[in-house]
Structure formats: structure tokens, C-alpha cells
Amino acid sequence: MPGHITLTCPHRVAMEHGVIPASRRNTNTSLDYVFQSQVKGKISMVKPQFIIPNQLECGNIKFFQSRVTCLEFHPTKNNVLLSGDKEGLLGIWDYVKLHEKIIYDSVHSCNLNSMKFDTTNDGLLYTASSDGTICSTDLDTGIGSSLLNLNPNGWSRPSTWRMIYGMDFNTDKGLLLVADSFGFLYLLDRRLKTKIGHPILIHKKGSKITSLHCNPAQPEVLLSSGNDHYARIWDTRKLEGNSPLANLAHGRIVNSGYFSPQSGSKILTTCQDNRIRVWDYIFGNLKSPSRVIVHSHDFSRHLTPFKAEWDPKVHLQLHTAFFQNIFINLQLTSLKWNFNAL
Numbered sequence: 001m002p003g004h005i006t007l008t009c010p011h012r013v014a015m016e017h018g019v020i021p022a023s024r025r026n027t028n029t030s031l032d033y034v035f036q037s038q039v040k041g042k043i044s045m046v047k048p049q050f051i052i053p054n055q056l057e058c059g060n061i062k063f064f065q066s067r068v069t070c071l072e073f074h075p076t077k078n079n080v081l082l083s084g085d086k087e088g089l090l091g092i093w094d095y096v097k098l099h100e101k102i103i104y105d106s107v108h109s110c111n112l113n114s115m116k117f118d119t120t121n122d123g124l125l126y127t128a129s130s131d132g133t134i135c136s137t138d139l140d141t142g143i144g145s146s147l148l149n150l151n152p153n154g155w156s157r158p159s160t161w162r163m164i165y166g167m168d169f170n171t172d173k174g175l176l177l178v179a180d181s182f183g184f185l186y187l188l189d190r191r192l193k194t195k196i197g198h199p200i201l202i203h204k205k206g207s208k209i210t211s212l213h214c215n216p217a218q219p220e221v222l223l224s225s226g227n228d229h230y231a232r233i234w235d236t237r238k239l240e241g242n243s244p245l246a247n248l249a250h251g252r253i254v255n256s257g258y259f260s261p262q263s264g265s266k267i268l269t270t271c272q273d274n275r276i277r278v279w280d281y282i283f284g285n286l287k288s289p290s291r292v293i294v295h296s297h298d299f300s301r302h303l304t305p306f307k308a309e310w311d312p313k314v315h316l317q318l319h320t321a322f323f324q325n326i327f328i329n330l331q332l333t334s335l336k337w338n339f340n341a342l
Contacts, residue, residue, distance in 0.1 A: 061093060061095075061098070061099070061101065063083060063085070063089075063091040063093065063101060063103065064083075064085035064086075064087070064089055064091065064103075065087075066085050066086040066087050067085060067086045067302075067303070067304060068083055068084070068085055068304065069084050069085055069086055069111050069112055069113060069304050070083065070084045070112060070113060070114060070115055070304075071083050072115040072116075072117070074117075074122065075117050075122050076122050077094075077122075079094055079095055079096045080092065080093070080094050080095075081093045081095060082115060082125065082139075084108075084111075084112025084113070084115060084127065085111075085112065086110070086111050087105075087110065088105075088107060088108030088109050088110050088111065088112050088129055088131065089103055089104065089105050089107070089112070090103070090104045090107045090108075090112060090125075090127065090137065091103050091104075092104075092139060102142075104137065104142040104144075106142070106144065107127060107129075107135055107137055107144055108127065108129035108130075108131050108133060108135065109129070109131045110129060110130045110131050111129060111130035111131075111163075112127055112128075112129050113128050113129060113130060113163075113164065113165045114127065114128040114164075114165060114166065114167045114211075115127050115128075116167055116168065116169060116176075118136075118190075119169055119171050123138060123139050123140055124136055124137070124138060124139070125137050125139055126147075126167065126176065126190075128164040128165065128166075128167040128178065129163075129164060130163040130164070130165075131151070131163075132149060132150035132151040132161065132162045132163055132164060132180070133146055133148060133149045133150070133151075133164070134146070134147045134148040134164060134167065134176070134178055134188065135147065136190075145193070147176070147188055147190065147193050148164075148178060148186065148188055148195060150162035150164065150180060162180045162181055162182055163180060163181040163208070164178055164179070164180055164181075165179065165180075165181065165208060165209060165210050165211065166178070166179035166209045166210060166211045166212035166224065166225075167179070167212060168212045168213050168214050168222075169190075169214065169219075170214050170219045170220070170236065171214075171219050172219045172220070173219070173220075174189065174190060174191055175187050175188065175189065175190070175196070175236075176188040176189075176190045177212050177214065177222065177236070178212075179202070179209035179212050179224060180199075180208075180209065181208040181209070182205065182206055182207075182208075183201050183202065183203040183204055183205050183206060183207050183208075183209060183226065183228070184199035184200065184201055184202070184209075185199060185200045185201075185202045185209070185212075185224070185239070186199050187236075200239050200240070200241060201241040202224055202232065202234060202239070202241065202244070203224065203226035203227075203228050203230065203232070204226070204227075204228035204230075207226050207227040207228040208226060208227040209224055209225070209226045209227075210225045210226060210227065210253070210254060210255055210256060210305070211224070211225045211254075211255070211256040211257055211258075211307070212224050212225075213257060213258045213259055214236075214259075215259045215264040216259060216261055216262060216263075216264045217262070217263055217264035217265075218264060220235060220236050220237050221233065221234070221235060221236075221245075221259075221264070221282075222234040222235075222236050223257045223258070223259055223267065224257070225254035225255065225256055225257040225269065226253075226254060227253045227254075229249065229250050229251065229252060229253065229254065230247055230248060230249060230250065230254065231247075231248040231250065231254050231257040231267070231269050232244040232245075232246065232247055232248070233245040233246040233248075233282065233286075246282075246286045248267070248269065248277075248279070248286060248289075250269065250271040250273065250275075250277070251271060251273040251275070252271055252272040252273040252298075253271065253272040254269055254270070254271050254272075255270040255271065255272060255305040255306060255307050256269065256270045256305075256307035256308070256309075257269040257270075258309055258310055259282070260310050261310050261312045264282075265280075265281055265282055265283075266278060266279060266280055266281070266282070267279040267282055267286075268308055268309070268310060269289075269308075270297070270305075270306060270307050270308045272297075272298050272305075273298070274294060274295060274296050274297060274298050275292050275293065275294060275295070276292070276293040276294075276295050276308045277289035277291075277292050277293075278290055278291045278292075278293070295308075
């Protein structure tokens with residue numbers, strides 16, 4: 001006999017011929033649901049359909065064809081997210097307007113590695129790139145100007161090509177601090193758009209400086225991280241190549257280092273040895289971290305380096321961010337993880 005279901009079974013007892021079925025307890029199992037759907041034909045779903053609220057909780061939007069290299073939220077507009085990619089493109093997304101986006105393609109020619117907003121004008125953005133340039137871009141018009149070019153003669157060979165990764169502001173002095181892939185630090189006057197003095201070697205010669213961060217409470221104190229397996233603390237008033245205030249040794253490349261927000265009394269670093277390290281007090285014993293958080297982020301692939309950062313909104317709490325290859329993920333549960341280790 002050909003296949004059939006319960007409703008069309010020729011041996012099924014017809015209820016209308018005076019046969020009273022025995023009472024049956026509904027167990028609400030998956031098998032019971034299948035049986036009811038065959039007997040009654042159509043019943044309500046086990047799980048009600050999810051109703052999308054009239055508010056954006058998360059969103060995926062494809063901005064670039066290549067890898068996302070950095071993200072930054074607008075300092076005064078919480079719904080605006082800026083991103084940079086491997087091709088040097090700058091994207092601006094107001095995610096209240098989900099499908100509207102702005103992309104400026106004339107900022108840099110390759111990896112956009114770092115972004116900083118002007119501390120006095122939130123419509124002006126400073127960017128650092130692997131093309132060896134620092135640019136300031138008006139976010140409304142997309143018009144940019146170059147503040148520094150470490151490769152004025154263009155491409156020659158890899159051994160002479162300088163890339164910029166670390167960048168931060170000294171708000172008291174109005175200085176922009178920039179670090180290159182050869183271990184040198186540059187000081188720029190952002191108002192005059194000129195370089196001050198000569199570059200200073202602050203990490204092992206030929207090693208990349210991955211990040212810079214000025215202390216929020218004492219901007220003259222600088223934290224640098226590099227490929228030479230060290231994070232170093234400096235006094236920018238007395239910068240000399242062999243005179244750091246402290247050397248924080250790590251097992252492998254240090255992806256980033258940041259002072260804690262507001263007080264600046266703690267230090268947080270991310271290392272390629274799958275460790276996140278926290279120093280509780282910068283004026284105490286810095287030979288070893290106060291705590292070490294194990295976090296797997298060395299994927300042995302060409303991905304944007306993982307960097308842990310302090311959460312600026314919550315006192316003594318940190319979050320970490322990892323950028324997906326192509327999509328900017330605004331679902332914060334997958335973009336950032338909060339640690340209560342502090």
C-alpha cells in the first residue's frame with residue numbers, strides 16, 4: 001500500500017460512527033505535536049513567532065570588500081560608528097538609518113590602522129595608515145589634508161617603507177604623537193601641522209610600535225607597545241631612547257597597551273601569547289602584572305590584531321573587541337565581551 005499519514009489511513013477508526021476514543025493525557029512532547037498535526041491537519045506552532053520590536057537592537061551591514069582594520073564610535077553621537085579597512089577606506093555609519101552609509105575612498109591608499117577624534121572638534125578625524133601618512137578628515141565633506149608623510153618619495157623597497165600604527169593626543173600640549181614600524185616616535189603640532197624635532201627611537205630599532213596611549217590624568221606620561229615584546233612607560237618631557245620610566249616584559253608581540261580611563265592608575269595590555277595583563281598601580285611594582293586573563297586570540301591567520309580596551313562608561317571594567325573580516329557587527333554581545341575580573 002502506498003505511503004499515507006494518520007489522517008488518510010484506510011484502517012483509521014472513524015470518530016463519527018459512534019466510537020468514543022479513550023481519554024489521553026497530552027504530554028506536550030515533539031511526538032505529540034507530530035501526532036496532533038497529522039490528525040487535525042493544522043495546529044498552532046509550538047513556539048510563537050518572534051516579533052521584531054520597533055527598535056534596532058543589532059544590524060549587519062557590508063561596508064567593505066576587504067578586512068576591517070579599526071572601529072571607533074563617535075564621541076558625542078552614540079549611533080554613529082566609523083570604520084577603516086585594508087584598502088584605506090573610511091566608512092561612516094549612522095545605524096539608526098540602517099541602510100545608509102558613507103564611504104570616503106581618498107583618505108589613504110592601504111591599511112587604515114588607527115583613528116582619533118579631535119578633542120576640540122568632533123567633526124574632525126585623524127587617521128594613521130600603513131602608507132606612512134597621518135591625515136585629518138572633515139567628516140561632513142570628506143575633505144582631508146596630510147599632516148605627515150614618512151614616505152615622500154614613494155615605494156622603494158620593504159626595508160625603507162615606514163608604516164604608522166600607533167597614534168594619540170597630548171591634550172595639554174596640543175601634540176599628536178605618532179609611532180612607525182621602525183621603532184621611532186614623532187611629535188606633531190596639530191595646529192601648525194608641522195613636525196617637532198627629530199624622531200626618537202623608543203623601541204628596538206626595526207621593530208613595529210603597535211600602539212600609543214597618553215595617560216588621561218597626566219598626559220605627559222606615555223605608554224607604548226611594540227613587536228619587541230615590551231610595553232614601555234615614558235615621560236614625554238624627557239624623551240630619550242634608553243630612558244623609559246618602566247619596561248613591561250611580555251612573552252610575545254604586544255598588540256596594545258592602555259591606561260585606565262579617568263584615573264590612569266592602571267595598565268591593560270594584550271599580547272599574542274593569548275594573555276591579557278592588568279597592572280593595578282603604575283607607581284607600584286611593575287615587574288609582574290597584578291592579574292593575567294587567558295584569552296585565545298592568536299589565530300595564526302591574517303586577521304586584524306585583537307586588542308582589549310577599558311570600558312570608558314563603567315568604572316574598573318574592561319571590554320575586548322575583535323573585528324570580523326568583512327562585516328561590521330553591531331550586536332555588541334558578539335563584538336565585545338565584558339570581564340568582571342577587576
